[in-house]
Amino acid sequence: MKEYTRVFARIDLDAVVHNMQAMQANLTGGARMIGVVKTDGYGHGAVPVAQAIAPYVAGYAVATIEEARNLQLHGIDKPILILGATHPGRSRELVEYGIRPAVFTMEQARALSDAVMELNRERMAAKTAICPEPGRGKEGEPVRAYIHLAVDTGMSRIGLPCDEEGAALAAAIGKLPGICVEGIFTHFARADETDKAPAVRQWEKYRRFIEMTEAKGLTVPIHHVANSAAIIELGGTHWDMVRAGISIYGMYPSDEVERTKVKLEPVMSLHSFVTYVKDIPEGTEVSYGGIFKANRATRVATVPIGYGDGYPRNLSGKGSVLIRGRRAPILGRVCMDQFMVDVTDIPGVRADDPVTLIGRDGGEQITVEELARTGGGFHYEIVCDIGKRVPRVYVRDDRVVGTKDYFTDRYEDFIVS
Numbered sequence: 343m344k345e346y347t348r349v350f351a352r353i354d355l356d357a358v359v360h361n362m363q364a365m366q367a368n369l370t371g372g373a374r375m376i377g378v379v380k381t382d383g384y385g386h387g388a389v390p391v392a393q394a395i396a397p398y399v400a401g402y403a404v405a406t407i408e409e410a411r412n413l414q415l416h417g418i419d420k421p422i423l424i425l426g427a428t429h430p431g432r433s434r435e436l437v438e439y440g441i442r443p444a445v446f447t448m449e450q451a452r453a454l455s456d457a458v459m460e461l462n463r464e465r466m467a468a469k470t471a472i473c474p475e476p477g478r479g480k481e482g483e484p485v486r487a488y489i490h491l492a493v494d495t496g497m498s499r500i501g502l503p504c505d506e507e508g509a510a511l512a513a514a515i516g517k518l519p520g521i522c523v524e525g526i527f528t529h530f531a532r533a534d535e536t537d538k539a540p541a542v543r544q545w546e547k548y549r550r551f552i553e554m555t556e557a558k559g560l561t562v563p564i565h566h567v568a569n570s571a572a573i574i575e576l577g578g579t580h581w582d583m584v585r586a587g588i589s590i591y592g593m594y595p596s597d598e599v600e601r602t603k604v605k606l607e608p609v610m611s612l613h614s615f616v617t618y619v620k621d622i623p624e625g626t627e628v629s630y631g632g633i634f635k636a637n638r639a640t641r642v643a644t645v646p647i648g649y650g651d652g653y654p655r656n657l658s659g660k661g662s663v664l665i666r667g668r669r670a671p672i673l674g675r676v677c678m679d680q681f682m683v684d685v686t687d688i689p690g691v692r693a694d695d696p697v698t699l700i701g702r703d704g705g706e707q708i709t710v711e712e713l714a715r716t717g718g719g720f721h722y723e724i725v726c727d728i729g730k731r732v733p734r735v736y737v738r739d740d741r742v743v744g745t746k747d748y749f750t751d752r753y754e755d756f757i758v759s
């Protein structure tokens with residue numbers, strides 16, 4: 343197992359499992375979970391997280407075809423949904439690999455239908471089994487495109503318009519040859535707010551849209567609406583499936599979301615080591631721009647992580663880290679690869695002392711939410727932005743079960759053929 347001596351993110355897979363169980367216990371009406379692992383599992387590592395949550399999910403959701411393919415290439419064999427728009431030019435790959443796109447225009451749907459026809463023609467001509475990729479179908483069975491219709495009930499991002507015309511379009515898409523409408527979904531814009539009225543309005547629009555499409559002869563097996571906020575607080579919207587994202591990673595969607603019903607445990611902690619300790623006299627400036635000037639004799643420790651690793655620069659002069667169980671305030675600007683902290687009041691700090699940037703040390707804890715609050719940032723963004731210079735160390739039952747780093751560029755291994 344590799345030892346990382348500069349910085350690493352510890353990913354607690356027991357906390358992931360705990361969070362899945364906590365959510366599952368809160369689901370209503372037999373709803374099943376879709377695990378959202380976009381942006382490399384919100385920066386935690388999509389593949390290890392997907393593996394850890396496999397017993398609890400019916401499938402996965404990602405943002406891009408490459409993210410879907412990466413999961414498949416790592417042996418993840420449950421259905422994978424792409425939540426955003428996929429270019430019609432990628433239809434053949436979607437069909438070949440059985441990746442479920444979010445569909446909301448006739449152009450997209452036709453391209454998928456055409457890809458199905460083309461693939462089936464080729465299979466008939468070749469009279470051979472195509473290699474058993476997930477979703478490619480069994481030998482002798484025709485290929486189909488499994489799609490999820492996206493409905494715009496208030497995000498104004500993607501989705502069919504939520505009216506009679508949209509419903510007619512949905513029904514027409516459902517009739518295209520080779521298309522199987524497996525799911526139909528919408529997304530809440532404001533489910534994480536105390537006032538649930540806007541979310542409830544979206545839910546009611548969605549329900550009416552489903553009635554309209556059913557009246558036009560389209561029935562869809564899987565309805566899914568709820569994100570983490572709705573999993574926690576809007577049980578009435580769980581229906582067939584829910585899409586769990588941020589809650590897998592042990593964070594609440596916002597400060598307004600109830601924290602007692604579903605108890606979440608943080609998954610990521612971020613660690614480094616002191617590289618250098620020195621004493622500076624009163625009046626000495628620290629870091630770029632001299633925005634910090636010591637007003638007393640100060641003991642300064644240097645920490646080898648910076649905004650180049652995704653540690654937010656907006657914590658300059660505001661944030662703190664934990665060393666020897668105590669808070670050490672950040673002095674001056676966070677640089678690209680390093681920053682300095684004040685350890686005057688922490689006795690005995692030496693080079694190689696562990697530094698906790700996110701997580702617990704003794705009785706102290708720094709959460710991602712605290713970093714977001716302190717720096718004026720957003721907690722989802724902070725974890726997504728933890729960069730490629732930060733190796734991930736996976737822990738289960740207090741044991742390191744795997745490590746993953748991005749130190750060498752080997753992207754050619756992952757190009758979709």
Ligand SMILES: *Cc1c(COP(=O)(O)O)cnc(C)c1O
Nearest residue numbers: 378425529569570585586587588
């Ligand atoms: C990202 C995303 C989710 C997950 O949202 P969380 O707030 O992280 O639970 C669910 N659905 C869609 C469409 C998304 O884009």
